[in-house]
Amino acid sequence: MAYRAVHVDDVEAQRGVIKFMRRELGTEAFGINQFDLPPGAEGLEHSHEDSGQEEVYVILAGSGVMRVDGDEVPLRPGLYLTVSADATRQPVAGPDGLSWVCVGAVPGGGYEPRGPF
Numbered sequence: 001m002a003y004r005a006v007h008v009d010d011v012e013a014q015r016g017v018i019k020f021m022r023r024e025l026g027t028e029a030f031g032i033n034q035f036d037l038p039p040g041a042e043g044l045e046h047s048h049e050d051s052g053q054e055e056v057y058v059i060l061a062g063s064g065v066m067r068v069d070g071d072e073v074p075l076r077p078g079l080y081l082t083v084s085a086d087a088t089r090q091p092v093a094g095p096d097g098l099s100w101v102c103v104g105a106v107p108g109g110g111y112e113p114r115g116p117f
Contacts, residue, residue: 008034017043021101030105037064037093045090048104055089055104057081063094075100 004025011019011034019034031053037043045067048055057066059079065072067090068083075081075091075098083089085106091098 017041030103032101032103034060034101035091035099037062037091037098039093039095039097041093041097043091043093045088047088048085052085052106053104054085054107055083055102057083057091058101058103060099060101062096062098064092064098065094066091 006021006024008019008021011021011024013019013036017035017037019036021033022031025032035043057075057080059075059077059081061077062075064075066075066081066083067073067088069087069089073081075094091100
C-alpha cells in the first residue's frame, strides 16, 4: 500500500492518555504517538537512556511544562521540543490539559537529511 490515513479520533486511547499512532499507521522508521493529559495531571517521568531514542514533542493544545533534568520548559501550542535519550523528562499538564505528538527514533537509524529540508 502506498499510504495509510488514520484519524486520531478513530484510535482508542490506552491507559487513558496514549494513542499509539505508529501501530495504527504501521511505520517502522520511527515511533509516533499522541498523548492527552487531563488538567493538572503528571505524565510518566522517564528517560530513554537504555534504548538511545531521541524524542521530539510537538504541542497541539493546552499548556503545561516538561520537566527535563530539573528544568521546567513551558509548553504551548506550536512549540517543538527535542529531548536527548539520556535526559529525564516528565510532562505536566496545565489547567486546560495538554495534548502533544511525540516522535522518536534512535540516531543513525536510517533517516538521512536531503537537500535544504
